[in-house]
Amino acid sequence: TWVLGSLRKQWYQRRVRGLNDEVINFYFNMLMERSKKCAPSIHIFNTFFYPRLLKVGHQGLARWTRKVDLFAMDLIMIPIHLGMHWCLAVIDNRNTTITYYDSLLGDNHQCTASLRDYMVAEHLAKKKTPMNASSWKLVIEKDLPEQLNGCDCGVFACKYAEYVSQDRPFDFDQSDMPYFRRR
Numbered sequence: 001t002w003v004l005g006s007l008r009k010q011w012y013q014r015r016v017r018g019l020n021d022e023v024i025n026f027y028f029n030m031l032m033e034r035s036k037k038c039a040p041s042i043h044i045f046n047t048f049f050y051p052r053l054l055k056v057g058h059q060g061l062a063r064w065t066r067k068v069d070l071f072a073m074d075l076i077m078i079p080i081h082l083g084m085h086w087c088l089a090v091i092d093n094r095n096t097t098i099t100y101y102d103s104l105l106g107d108n109h110q111c112t113a114s115l116r117d118y119m120v121a122e123h124l125a126k127k128k129t130p131m132n133a134s135s136w137k138l139v140i141e142k143d144l145p146e147q148l149n150g151c152d153c154g155v156f157a158c159k160y161a162e163y164v165s166q167d168r169p170f171d172f173d174q175s176d177m178p179y180f181r182r183r
Contacts, residue, residue, distance in 0.1 A: 028158070035104075042073060050114075109140065113138065
C-alpha cells in the first residue's frame with residue numbers, strides 16, 4: 001500500500017507540475033490567432049524573447065520584428081520565465097503602459113524598464129524618430145488573482161494573457177486552476 005500511495009503521489013505531481021515553454025508558446029500563439037478575428041490586436045513574443053532581450057538588447061532582436069509594426073498593435077504580450085516561475089508582461093500601446101503580472105505578487109522593475117527601453121529603441125529603428133520614454137507608465141500589478149501553490153504559475157500567466165487580450169476583468173482564482181488545466 002505504501003508503494004501504491006507513493007506511485008499515486010508521483011503521478012499527481014507529474015500531472016500538476018508547471019507548464020513548459022512549448023505549452024506556454026502554443027497557448028499564447030492561440031491567443032494571437034484569436035485576436036485576428038476580434039479586437040484588440042495583439043502581438044506575442046515567445047518565451048525566448050525576454051532572456052534574449054536581457055542578454056543582447058534591442059540590437060540582437062531586430063530580426064524578430066522585421067515583418068511586424070509593434071506600434072500598430074494594441075497589445076504586445078511577453079511570457080516571462082524566471083527560472084522556476086512564469087509571469088506575464090504586457091505592453092499596451094493604447095495607454096502607453098507596460099504592466100507586469102506575477103501570480104506571486106513579486107516585483108520586477110527590471111522587466112518593465114527593459115521593455116520600455118526596448119520600445120524606445122524599436123521606435124527609433126522603425127519610425128526613425130525618438131520616442132519619449134517618460135510617457136510610458138510602468139506598472140507592477142498587485143490587484144490580481146494570486147497563486148497559492150508552487151505549480152500553477154504558468155496557468156495563471158496564460159489566464160492573465162487570455163483575459164487581458166479580451167479586455168476582461170480577472171474573475172478567477174486559485175480554485176479555478178484544476179478546471180483550467182483540464183480545458
